Structure formats: structure tokens, C-alpha cells
Amino acid sequence: MSKSPLHFNPTRFEGALSEKLYIGFASASRKMEREKLIRLLRTKHKDNDEAQTLADKLEACKKNKRCQLAPCPECAPAGQKLLAKVAATFLAKQEGAGHLVCVSIVPADGVCKPKDLDPAYAARNVRRWKERLGRAGVTWFVGALDYSLNEHDTARYKPHWSEHIYGLTTTTDMDRLKKELRKQFPVTEAIPRPVKVKIWDGDPDALAYLLKPNYWRRVATDDGERFTKNGMRSCRATDKQRLRSKERVRLALYLDELGLHGRLVLRWAQFVNRGATASIEERAPKTVGTRIA
Template sequence: MSKSPIPFNPGRFDGALIEPFYSVGLAAVPYRREREKLVRLLRSKHQDNEKAQALADTLEACVKSRRCKSAACAECARASQKLFASTAAAFLAKQKGAGHLVCVSIVPADGRCKPKELAPAYAVRNVRRWKERLGRAGVTWFVGALDYSLNEHDTARYKPHWSEHVYGLTTTTDMDRLKKELRKQFPATEEIPRPVKVKIWDGDPDALAYMLKPNYWRRVATDDGERFTKNGMRSCRATDKQRLRSKERVRLALYLDELGLHGRLVLRWAQFMNRGATASIEERAPKTVGTRIA
């Protein structure tokens, strides 16, 4: 695997990815097939691409107790999803009573790049910038991850691009204010009319699993969808979820492999810890708070 430039000790997250998090038996089948399918794709259509062949070698060698831990491996990605969801659940259990726990989804306008420009340095820069903006919106701790989609418009009103976006949880005592402040930091654009969504977390574990979901889509927007409103049908924008094309799957896989499983995590005032057999997310609020200057 290539070296990742992420300033985070990947041993903490990848090292905590132990065999009990991996699917077994029938539950493992779809992930194993997905991994094998990607190997076949890399071997058949990308023989001349050294990086693609190296990734195929990595994925082929992923077996029980000797996992590849590549973010492009469906089996390892699925296990990392379970690991992150379970450590997040334990973290959130400790946060109860201090306000509402909310799920936050943000599609930043500056999280888009051309199909060939997806690179780990781009993710590092985005995460740093977006965490600062979360802070300016009044967010204290944030536990979440990056997600990706390939966005297109059915009449090519805009060019196809990768969208890097964030989904995670935080706490607030004032939902409306949080929404307002987040919308100031992540404003709407012509292409992204609703960049910020905030809703109360009802305790559903699926919301935690969604943070590191291991599958990615091509989102095809259309302007002539129809929606039923109290004034009758009105046309609106709609998005159709489709499978990535094979060249897009390969590009994303090479990128994810380089980024690393840990590279998708977005943690603010929180840190992933791995002490031997126990992994946890710990709150790491700065020592100086409020207007006091250190």
C-alpha cells in the first residue's frame, strides 16, 4: 500500500481492526464477492497500471487473520464500519444528558473535484478546513467520516465530478441555531441547494453504521422530477442512485487504498484510541475554552 500523508497514527484505527469485526459465513459472502470482483476488474482491464496490479495483489492476499486492511477491500471496509460504529456507540453513551445528540450531513461546495483529481492530499486539506468551519459554527466534538459519490447531471447541466462529503454526530442545546450557523459556514449553491441537514439521533445504530458505509454510488441528478405538495404536483430536482462505472470504481479504489481506512475519519475534539485489546473514542476538548486566552 502507498504511504498516506494523513497526520494521524493509522496504527490506532487499523490496529484495532481485529478478526471479530469481520463478517463470517453467509454474511461474509457479498463482501468477499465484491473484493474478488474488484481483483478481476484490476487484473483484466488494468494490466499495464502498476498501482492497479499492486492493489490486486493486496486484495488477493486478504485472508482470515492476515487481513489486507486496505480501504478498497470490501471485507476490510465492512469490518472497519462495524469497528467505528461500535466505538462511536460507546462514546455517545457517555455524552447523554448534555444536550441533543444530532446527526449532521454536510455536502460542502468545495468538496467537489474533477473525476481524475481525487487525491489523499485533497481529503486532508478539506478535513482540516471543514473542522475549522464546524468550530466556527459552534460545534464542539464531532465524530464522523468522509463519504464519496460521483455526481452527474442527466442533461450535463454540470460536468461529472466526485463529491466528498461529511456525515457524523455531535451535540447541541439549540438545534435551530446549529443549523443556521452550519448553513453560514457551508452555504447553498445552485448545484447543492440543501448542503446541511441536521436531525435528532433517535438512537438508531444504522445512523452510526452509515458513517463509514463501505459502498459508493453514482448520483444522477435530473431537473424534471415531480413532487407532491399541498398545491398539487410540482417539478423538482431528483437524484437517481446508480452503480459506479468500472473505470470510476477503479479510480475510487486506488484512491481509497492510498487514503487508508483511518483517512476517512473526521474527528473533532475526539480521538480514536487503541490500548491493546480495547479501542475507544475519547473526548479531547482543548484546555482553553470560551474567551479566555491561553
């Protein structure tokens, strides 16, 4: 079999990152963000070989010769744009088959210590979670992994990374879908609302959120206030804060290993790159067996 000189892989997401995805709003500030990340790796982590290798790769990211890395502040937003675009085309074909809904899931077994962030662990999680989506009655699912560093302001639980999923699917029965998903992804002490489902109103922001390139530290408090018909009452709330530089580097090193493609969570669907065009194609289980990308 002849080997393509470009190592063309029709299902590799990064291979479809064309230069035009880098053009537009905030492109100058993204370049600055990349330079800032390189400086951080070069100064505060100069004894860390992995950090230096990542800095080398980020430094080499140039027009028409992109690094295509998941932690790259220029390539990650290009990937975000690409996934939003192919997801929009895929979703347009699904209309009329039920309600299109946005689903956010924070699985209890997606919690891990910083040293445990690992692509093999993520791949196992994704396999397991796709099975659970199936058990909850989900057919196709177009989504991606997202990450946050979760803390509690009075240290009621230990700080941890949370690997979670966000994506879109279709349903003819919202309430049943919510109920079934909650059975598969139950509430825990640190995760009071593991499942959120809402109708997709066609807002493109929901598609941009799929592969969002920014990550946060979520600091939970038990003293939040919520207005109810009986007045104010205290509730749990989370405050979104910037990652500390050490955490930012830990996540960047991990994302470098995982790759943008490793973030995709596709069930009964597959990313296909035909060179000039890329798309998400439906893949019913009978055509690809259990090995769905």
C-alpha cells in the same frame, strides 16, 4: 526508544480491526466482492501498475492476515462495524448534554475532478471543515468522509467527485446549529441542500452509515415530482446508480492511498486503540492544542 515489532500505533484505526469484526451476515458475499474487484483490476486495468499492486494486496487479504485497506470489500465493512461500535460507546457517555444529532454536509469545496482525488487534498479539506464546524458552534464531532460521483442528466454541470462529511454531534439549539452550518457551507448550483441536521433517535443504522463501504453515482434531474398541499410540483431529485467500472477503480486506488483512518473526521475526539480495546476519547482543545486527530 525501542521500536515495537508490531509497529503498534495507539491512534491507528486499522490496527484495531480484529478478526471477529469480519464474522457474520454477508461475509461470503463480501469475499466474492473482493474477488470480483481483483478480477476487474487484473482484466480491464492490466496495464496500470497501481491497479496491479492493489490487486496483489487484495489477493493477500486472508483470515488473521488482513490487508486492512479502505477499498477492500471485506476490510471496509469490518472498519464500518468498528467505528459504529466505538461511536455507540462514545455517544452513550454524551447523553444528557443536549440533543444528539446526525449532520450531513456537502461542502462546495469538496467537489473535484477524478484526477484531483488526493489524500493530501482530503486532509486539507478535513482541517478546513473542522474549523468551519467550530465556527458554527460545534464542539465534538464524530464523523467520516464519504464520496459520490455526481452527474446531471442534462449535463447542466460537469460530472465530478464529491467529498462530503457525515457524523454526529450534540446541540442545545437545533435551529441555530442549522443556521450557523448553512453560513459555513453555503448552497451552490450543484448543491441545493448542503446541510442536513436531524435528531439521532438511537438508530444503529445511523452509526453504520458513518464509514459506509459502498459508493454511488448520483444522477440529478430537475424533473422530479414532489407532492405539496397545492398538488404535484416539479423539483430537483437524485437517482442513485452504480459506479461505472472505471470510476470504481479510480475510487479504489484513491481509497487505498487514503486509508480507513484517513476517512475519519474527529473534532475534540480521538480514536484510541489499547490493543484489546478501542475507543473514541474526548479531547478538549486545551489538552491537545490545535492538533486534534
